[in-house]
Amino acid sequence: MPEIVELLASPVHRFEGRPADGPAPAPEGELVEEIRIRAGLGIVGDRYFAHPAHRDASITVIARESLPDGAGLAQVRRNILIAGLDVDALVGSVLSLDSGSGPVRLRVRRPANPCAWMDVVIGPGAWRALRRRGGVRCVPLDDGVLRVGPVLAEVLPDA
Template identity: 55%
Template structure:
């Protein structure tokens, strides 16, 4: 087990980075960050744009390491810019593709299958700044399927590898 911190959570009802990056993000709330989120097995985050969408079941939740944010490009870079859902400090989540992990914020573990990397796109150069897409290659977080119901909230949490790569966490 590893002690981590959930720094930010983002639940967005709208897909804001659609179309051409040169057109800029679509309108929406200025801040979609929340203090807690309900996770539903096989469906995603309640209220999020990918919740219960069959095409996104294997990528319904995106987790990113805070240590990988390109703060040298934009010191204020966060989930509003990367459009990931969960920002963790204390674990290199990008190294767990293929694993099953759990995150326990004190209300019981929430289990995720870590399916694939979340590859950065050209939008990162628009929302964060020039060079962000390149800086986030191999460090853009991971796309996951929730395997259990539960709650994730801001603050300290326990990260554990349940099965697969990196079992020693």
């Protein structure tokens, strides 16, 4: 069974400027045990919540299997780290996740391509290694809650 390994809801964007300058400090409490999702808006408390430029891709999901050992959401800045599911193959479908509070459907719109920051925050070569494995950008179709732990995942055709 797939598992939600980590959840991130960060109020700030940490990767601004040049990668050589390093990221801004992480705000306390950005890695959380649960997230509240609003249909069409994103994750409550996240930097992209209700942001017009990101409504089409307000939630990002990445597979644990895509990351090198020791890397997590704090480095890649995705919202949901899930193990046991090849999320990169889901573009054009709807991913339904239920961690115990009812299903939350996410329309998987496009790849979340990695950037040069990956070589700084994970290590040299990470940017190339994550190409085509950087996760996906999604639009939430339902209000709901997701929690860290086992998750019932279902892939539905895009309606």
